[in-house]
Amino acid sequence: MSEQQGSIKDLTTEQKQLTDEIKMVKLSQMSREREELIREREEVTRRREEVTRRREEVTRRREELNQKRDELNREREEVTRRREELNQKRDELNQEREEVARKTEEVTQEAEEVTRKTEEVTRKTEEVTREAAELKWTLGFFQKFDIFSINNYCPAKRCKPCLHDWIFFQKKCYLFYNEAAPWKTWEQSRRFCQDRRADLVVIDDLQEQEFVSKHVKSYFDIQWGYWLGLQQTNNTWTWVDGRVDTLGFWMKEELKPAGPKAGLMPGRNPSESWNKADSFFQNKFICEHEAFQSLW
Structure with a gap:
């Protein structure tokens, strides 16, 4: 009886030890799992934060791109507006240049006409001046040579030197x-x-x-x-x-x-x-x- 009780006691002791060991193993395993879960959670948190950071970076870049796009659109509109202004000014300058060219041609024609008339007047003036000088010289010549008749120089209406x-x-x-x-x-x-x-x-x-x-x-x-x-x-x-x-x-x-x-x-x-x-x-x-x- 005593032996049987001792065996039972031993078994109980072993069972308790086993139970304790199992508990320890389970606790150890649970501790490892918990640590693993904590690490995984931290990793998930880190990744979530990274994703959040990247999403924010993407959002920021998208906003920057949108801002640059808006700026480019504004610049394109400004360039378009300036090009239209330049085209308008070019058209106006072309019209002014054509008008200046037309007026220049008119002035040139008028100047040529004035020059031609001036040359004609000058030529006629020179002719009249030369004729007057010749007449004056001829009169002086015959007054100087009054001993000769004009018929001596101009017989038959034809004068000789x-x-x-x-x-x-x-x-x-x-x-x-x-x-x-x-x-x-x-x-x-x-x-x-x-x-x-x-x-x-x-x-x-x-x-x-x-x-x-x-x-x-x-x-x-x-x-x-x-x-x-x-x-x-x-x-x-x-x-x-x-x-x-x-x-x-x-x-x-x-x-x-x-x-x-x-x-x-x-x-x-x-x-x-x-x-x-x-x-x-x-x-x-x-x-x-x-x-x-x-x-x-």
């Missing part, structure tokens, strides 16, 4: 005195020319020198030539118009007797044909005056 027996060259008329002896001194020759409203010839250049040299002829003796309007005054050779001679077409050898008056010797090189002669010497001579300019 020079009188009969005078030779025309470079707007001047020349008379080569070729009468028979007795000839004339330098002073007599000049007086003869002046009586005809002319003067002894003044040589301006080599071309004129060559012209007069071509029209003079040798006569009587090598010492005789044609008086020029050139004389020595105060040791300076001066033309009858007051100009000092700068050409110096003198002969290399002087013919005697030398003097203060200059003559052109025929048959010589034009650039070496002037001779210095005495005042009393008698020569032929050359007269010169301006030509009747209406026929120049």
